[in-house]
Each structure stands twice: as structure tokens, then as C-alpha cells.
Amino acid sequence: MATLKExxxxxxxxxxxxxxCSGCGIxxxxxxxxxxxxxxxxxxxxxxxxxxxxxxxxxxxxRIPWIHSAFExxxxxxxxxxxxxxxxxxxxxxxxxxxxIKFIAFGGDGGTYDIGLQALSGALERGHNFLxxxxxxxxxxxxxxxxxxxxxxxxxxxxxxxxxAIPGKQEWRKDLTRIVAAHKIPYAAQASPHNWADLSxxxxxxxxxxxxxxxNVMSPCPLxxxxxxxxxxxxxxLSVDTCYWPLYEIEDGILKITYKPKExxxxxxxxxxxxxxxxxxKPENRNLLxxxxxxxxxxxxxxxxxxxxxx
Amino acid sequence: xxxxMTKGQAGLTGNSAxxxxxxxxxxxxxxxxxITPSTAVIEEFASYVAxxxxxxxxxxxxxxxxxxxACIGAAAAGxxxxxxxxxxxxxxxxxxxxxxxxxxxxxxxxDVNRALSAPINIHCDHSDSMGARDSGWIQxxxxxxxxxxxxxxxxxxxxxxETVQLPVMVCLDGFITSHAIxxxxxxxxEEVQGFVGEYNAKTTLLDIDHPVTMGxxxxxxxxxxxxxxxxxxxxxxxxxxxxxxxDFEKRFGRKxxxxxxxxxxxxxxxxxxxxxxxGTTKVAVDELRKKGLxxxxxxPRLFRxxxxxxxxxxxxxxxxxxxxxxxxxxxxxxxxxxxxxxxALYDVPKRPKVVSRIYGLGGRDYKVKDxxxxxEELKTIAETGMVDTLQKYITI
Numbered sequence: 267m268a269t270l271k272e273x274x275x276x277x278x279x280x281x282x283x284x285x286x287c288s289g290c291g292i293x294x295x296x297x298x299x300x301x302x303x304x305x306x307x308x309x310x311x312x313x314x315x316x317x318x319x320x321x322x323x324x325x326x327x328x329r330i331p332w333i334h335s336a337f338e339x340x341x342x343x344x345x346x347x348x349x350x351x352x353x354x355x356x357x358x359x360x361x362x363x364x365x366x367i368k369f370i371a372f373g374g375d376g377g378t379y380d381i382g383l384q385a386l387s388g389a390l391e392r393g394h395n396f397l398x399x400x401x402x403x404x405x406x407x408x409x410x411x412x413x414x415x416x417x418x419x420x421x422x423x424x425x426x427x428x429x430x431a432i433p434g435k436q437e438w439r440k441d442l443t444r445i446v447a448a449h450k451i452p453y454a455a456q457a458s459p460h461n462w463a464d465l466s467x468x469x470x471x472x473x474x475x476x477x478x479x480x481x482n483v484m485s486p487c488p489l490x491x492x493x494x495x496x497x498x499x500x501x502x503x504l505s506v507d508t509c510y511w512p513l514y515e516i517e518d519g520i521l522k523i524t525y526k527p528k529e530x531x532x533x534x535x536x537x538x539x540x541x542x543x544x545x546x547x548k549p550e551n552r553n554l555l556x557x558x559x560x561x562x563x564x565x566x567x568x569x570x571x572x573x574x575x576x577x
Numbered sequence: 578x579x580x581x582m583t584k585g586q587a588g589l590t591g592n593s594a595x596x597x598x599x600x601x602x603x604x605x606x607x608x609x610x611x612i613t614p615s616t617a618v619i620e621e622f623a624s625y626v627a628x629x630x631x632x633x634x635x636x637x638x639x640x641x642x643x644x645x646x647a648c649i650g651a652a653a654a655g656x657x658x659x660x661x662x663x664x665x666x667x668x669x670x671x672x673x674x675x676x677x678x679x680x681x682x683x684x685x686x687x688d689v690n691r692a693l694s695a696p697i698n699i700h701c702d703h704s705d706s707m708g709a710r711d712s713g714w715i716q717x718x719x720x721x722x723x724x725x726x727x728x729x730x731x732x733x734x735x736x737x738x739e740t741v742q743l744p745v746m747v748c749l750d751g752f753i754t755s756h757a758i759x760x761x762x763x764x765x766x767e768e769v770q771g772f773v774g775e776y777n778a779k780t781t782l783l784d785i786d787h788p789v790t791m792g793x794x795x796x797x798x799x800x801x802x803x804x805x806x807x808x809x810x811x812x813x814x815x816x817x818x819x820x821x822x823x824d825f826e827k828r829f830g831r832k833x834x835x836x837x838x839x840x841x842x843x844x845x846x847x848x849x850x851x852x853x854x855x856g857t858t859k860v861a862v863d864e865l866r867k868k869g870l871x872x873x874x875x876x877p878r879l880f881r882x883x884x885x886x887x888x889x890x891x892x893x894x895x896x897x898x899x900x901x902x903x904x905x906x907x908x909x910x911x912x913x914x915x916x917x918x919x920x921a922l923y924d925v926p927k928r929p930k931v932v933s934r935i936y937g938l939g940g941r942d943y944k945v946k947d948x949x950x951x952x953e954e955l956k957t958i959a960e961t962g963m964v965d966t967l968q969k970y971i972t973i
Contacts (some may be wrong), residue, residue, distance in 0.1 A: 306785040325801055331785060332782075333650065336646065336672060336676060342647050343639060346606065346649060349650075350654035357605070359655075367785060388643055484932070
């Protein structure tokens with residue numbers, strides 16, 4: 267894997283000057299992934315923060331070929347591009363000659379867990395050669411913080427508001443990484459931008475492996491989490507240290523936890539600074555907090571039980 | 578699929594002819610999802626792929642939405658792309674149809690016309706393609722298997738013309754044309770290849786030395802300007818349709834225009850109708866002509882863009898016209914072809930009477946006697962100058 271020094275010397279493939287919010291987790295994730303590709307790449311992005319924030323016409327932040335077509339179809343769009351690549355390569359019609367090109371589809375949690383799940387499943391099953399990267403910030407942030415199936419337990423969103431009768435989102439989040447892994451693709455992983463080395467290593471691997479690969483990356487969102495922009499990376503780290511967002515990979519069916527916190531932090535430490543969980547800190551909601559902690563503990567234990575095993 | 582040809586002729590269903598034209602065109606990529614009654618197009622094309630008769634990459638996607646999405650991705654990457662669908666499949670593609678045309682991607686789609694649910698029905702009407710009439714796709718309609726085959730080959734040239742750069746939809750009637758065997762004249766593979774030529778996209782996502790951003794967000798500062806350019810492009814595509822038809826005729830002898838007129842020139846009353854039902858109507862015209870009634874037919878081949886000037890010119894001297902729609906706009910004011918044709922006739926000096934008749938929805942038979950009944954009505958309208966019923970359903 268490239269060192270930080272080497273990575274810093276590479277050209278930026280996503281330039282500065284885009285319109286993503288201060289403290290948004292997406293740009294560092296995308297820049298690390300594009301650097302990890304180590305060669306020419308082409309990308310598509312589902313409708314969402316990344317698309318809106320990087321391409322308002324006539325400007326673009328992308329220095330690689332890039333396309334956006336709709337919300338639910340990033341995986342289908344990349345299927346078409348990757349297939350055209352194979353078709354034109356076979357006919358010797360690639361512009362600039364026969365080169366290896368990496369293809370990446372980016373989508374947020376709404377575009378991936380929810381509306382884009384069918385297209386993703388189809389593309390994984392068909393075995394296209396691409397990396398799908400989901401930046402998971404836990405809600406439809408681009409349109410004003412609406413609940414998605416990735417939204418954390420009890421989170422206050424504009425469509426699951428913490429009200430007098432119902433204290434935020436009532437359902438546990440969808441375990442998309444495991445759903446993707448159930449397609450028996452060669453590689454799936456969870457990562458977080460605070461751990462650049464782990465994220466870069468996983469992206470490098472995902473882009474090197476032939477066939478469909480998947481990364482689910484924690485992406486802090488100051489707007490939707492009601493946190494300070496300068497603290498984003500800190501809260502990304504705490505999501506991992508509380509084991510809410512474990513870092514692991516599933517390679518050829520073997521699950522491996524890539525980071526185990528020396529001391530598992532109480533979930534409350536991660537929830538406390540985030541405005542979306544403010545209501546959970548009220549004394550009368552202690553039972554909800556306990557319930558949330560118990561579920562995190564259970565999921566973490568499930569993962570520990572699988573560590574090193576073929577799943 | 579072995580096609581047995583005798584002196585260049587073969588008995589083929591509409592679906593087989595479409596699949597065979599696709600084989601001869603040999604597109605780079607074909608993303609497809611099966612749906613009745615267009616399924617056989619994809620099945621037969623899949624067997625051409627499996628047998629190595631084409632070099633096309635087939636993507637058997639998990640939905641029509643993904644089929645059109647993959648078409649868009651592949652076309653943006655510079656591939657020549659074709660697919661086929663029907664009914665609910667086209668409806669599911671609806672969102673992506675607008676994106677394909679808005680991004681100016683020359684994708685070719687065969688729509689085997691079928692009714693839309695509910696109630697669910699697998700038989701022919703034009704609700705599906707009429708539902709997509711404002712999606713920015715060029716639409717060619719086909720009366721026969723021969724015309725569907727010829728239209729598909731011409732569609733490639735129209736879509737890829739550098740003054741057009743728009744997707745094209747070729748429509749033929751479900752079951753009536755898609756499943757009926759007709760003796761048609763096929764071109765040789767060399768003739769088809771020579772006609773469509775090699776496709777080299779000017780802008781492609783695979784040109785990594787010249788990275789492009791496609792599908793950027795466009796705000797009020799420029800959105801309308803993109804739409805203006807698109808509108809201009811589809812309007813001028815009419816000339817390309819004629820230019821391509823002219824070259825087709827020169828090479829292969831079969832003549833196509835924006836529409837077909839049948840005993841139309843001296844007709845006093847006329848039916849305007851799309852696709853296969855025109856054949857039935859022609860029989861009625863012949864029968865009535867024998868009885869001295871000056872009946873005629875106009876069958877639009879190009880519906881998008883709508884050749885309003887040419888149609889108005891062809892119909893301006895008629896006394897009474899019935900537009901028969903195999904789809905209802907559900908607007909309380911007749912079918913889609915009726916609405917547009919009546920509007921096209923607004924500026925002619927002596928406006929003919931124009932009525933709407935909706936027929937054949939969900940595969941209801943349309944027979945010679947039905948056409949004759951409409952002509953009888955037109956005769957009365959022409960004689961009296963009075964319209965009793967402006968719009969109604971027939972064949973019920």
C-alpha cells in the first residue's frame with residue numbers, strides 16, 4: 267500500500283472548490299478511493315450530495331470521466347459503462363488504446379440501501395467488474411435529513427421526528443454490508459474516513475480484485491447529525507470505537523474484523539455530541555439508550571463470533 | 578435461430594424480424610429484460626449472442642429501469658446500444674427515457690405495443706408508446722413486419738446523425754405484428770452494415786485522456802437552454818428521417834416517408850390511423866371506393882417529431898376526417914393523435930371536420946366493418962357539415 271507521503275504526491279482527482287458542506291465526510295472518502303485506484307478510472311454517482319455538490323453546470327470537480335443519470339440506478343449505469351468497455355475493448359475501439367480502467371459507482375445510503383438496492387443486487391449478481399462505494403451518513407441528507415433504512419435507531423430526522431409520542435426512528439438499521447456479502451461477491455468491507463490507512467488498503471484491494479466489490483463507508487454529516495464541522499473525523503472514529511460501525515472485510519467469504527478497539531467505548535459518548543440523538547439523553551428516555559446500547563453490543567458480539575470464519 | 582431464406586425472402590414474425598435486424602446491425606451492447614409480447618426479440622437475440630453470430634455484449638438486467646439505465650451508461654461510454662420492451666416495461670423505463678434523450682444518447686429501442694395496466698392485459702394498444710410521446714424520443718410506427726424491420730435499420734442512422742443525436746423508438750403492434758408471420762424481404766448482412774456504418778461516438782466516458790462530466794446538475798441559469806437545443810434537434814430530425822429514407826430507397830428500393838397516404842389524394846373523407854390497423858382500413862377504403870365513395874387513409878409513420886405541416890398539407894382539402902386512436906389521453910377530449918392532428922389543421926384556410934374515435938384497446942379486434950362504419954359516419958358529416966359526436970369509443 268502507498269504511504270501517506272506517496273498518496274499526497276498524487277494528483278487530486280476530485281478537486282477543491284466543490285460545494286459539499288464543511289466537515290462533510292464524503293470528499294475525503296472519495297479522494298482516498300480515487301487515489302487508491304492508482305490508475306485511470308471512470309465513475310458514476312447516484313443523485314445525492316456528492317452529485318449535486320460536485321457538478322453544478324458548467325463546473326465540475328471531477329478530473330476523471332464521470333456521469334450521473336438518476337437516483338436508483340448507479341449500479342445499473344456502471345453495468346452499462348463497464349460492459350461497453352469490454353465490448354469496445356474486444357473490438358479494439360477503446361480511445362487511446364487498450365488500457366485497464368477501474369469503474370466505481372458512488373451512492374449515499376438512500377441511493378444504495380433503499381431506492382438503489384434492486385439495481386445494486388442485479389449488478390452484483392451479474393458479476394460486473396466494478397467497485398460500489400456507499401457513503402453512509404445515515405439519512406437523506408441532500409434533501410433535508412429524511413429517514414433512510416440506514417438511519418440509526420431512535421435518530422431524529424425530518425420524517426422520523428423525535429415527537430411527544432414517538433421518540434425518533436423506531437427501527438434498527440438495515441445491515442447492507444451483510445446483504446451485499448450474501449451475493450457471494452469476492453470482496454465487501456466497511457470502513458471509516460478517520461482510519462485512512464484501513465480505508466485506502468480496502469479500496470486498493472476492492473479495485474484490484476476482479477468482479478464486483480463493495481465498500482460501505484461511514485460518512486459524518488454535520489448538517490444531519492447536528493455536529494460541528496471540525497469534529498467530523500472525531501465522530502467517525504467514535505462510531506468505530508463504540509462498535510456502532512465496526513471495521514471489517516469479507517474476502518472470498520472469510521470475515522475479518524480489521525480493527526478491534528482496545529477499550530470499547532460506551533455508545534452514549536458517540537450519541538451525546540449529536541443533536542439528532544438529543545432526546546435520548548433525557549432521563550425519561552434512559553430505557554431507549556439502554557436498548558440502543560444492548561443492540562450495538564449484540565451486533566458486535568455477532569460479528570466477533572464470525573471473525574476469521576467463512577460465512 | 579436459423580432463418581430460411583428463399584431469394585432474399587423469409588417468413589418471419591415481427592419479433593423474429595426485429596431480432597434478425599439487431600443481429601445484422603450487431604450493436605456493441607444490448608441491455609434487456611423480458612416482457613410479453615416483446616420477449617421473443619430478446620430470446621432470439623440471446624441465441625445469436627450464444628451462437629457467436631454477433632459480437633454484442635448482452636446484459637440481462639433485473640428490470641426495465643435498469644435496462645434503460647445500462648443503455649444510458651453504455652451509450653455514454655460510446656457504444657452502439659439497442660434494447661426492446663413493451664407496456665409496463667416501457668412505463669418502468671419512463672424516468673430514464675427522458676434522461677436518455679436529455680443526454681442526447683442515440684439509443685435504439687423497439688417497443689412492441691401493448692396495453693397498460695389496470696386491468697392487466699397483454700394485448701395490443703398504443704398506451705405504452707403514447708405515454709412516452711413527450712419523452713424526447715423520435716418515434717417511428719410500423720404497419721407491417723417488413724416496415725418494422727426496415728424502420729429499425731433506418732433508426733440507427735437517424736439516431737446517430739450528428740445533427741440529431743437522439744434516441745429512437747420503433748413501434749409495432751403486439752401480437753398482431755409481433756407474432757404474425759409475414760413474408761418479408763431481408764437485406765444481406767453486408768447491406769445492413771454498409772447502410773448503418775460504423776459508430777464512433779464523439780464524446781465518451783472511456784476516453785480517459787479527455788475526461789468528461791456528463792449529467793451535471795443544471796440550474797435556472799442554463800436548464801432551459803439545454804431543453805431548447807434538444808427541442809431544436811428533435812424538430813430538425815424530421816429532415817434526417819426523410820434523408821435516411823431516401824438513401825434506404827436508393828439502395829434497397831423500398832420507399833418510406835413521414836406518413837403513408839392510401840388513395841388519399843382525391844379522397845373527400847379520410848381515416849388517420851397508426852400501425853397494423855391501417856391494413857384493415859385499406860381494405861375498407863377499397864370496398865368503399867368500389868361503391869363510389871371517395872374514402873382514403875393516412876397512416877403516420879413518424880409521430881415524434883409530429884410532422885404537423887406535412888400532415889396538414891395532405892389533409893387540408895378533406896371534408897371530414899376521423900382520427901382513430903388505439904390509446905386514450907384520458908383528458909375527456911379524445912386520443913393523442915386526434916388532439917395533435919386537429920391542432921395541426923387549425924391553420925388551414927378551410928378546416929375539415931375532425932372527429933376522434935378510440936378503438937381496439939387491450940387487443941379488441943378492429944375489423945373492416947368497423948372501419949366502414951366510421952367512413953359511413955364521415956360521409957354524413959361531409960354531406961351535412963355537422964358533427965353529431967366529436968369523440969367516442971368504437972369497437973365496444
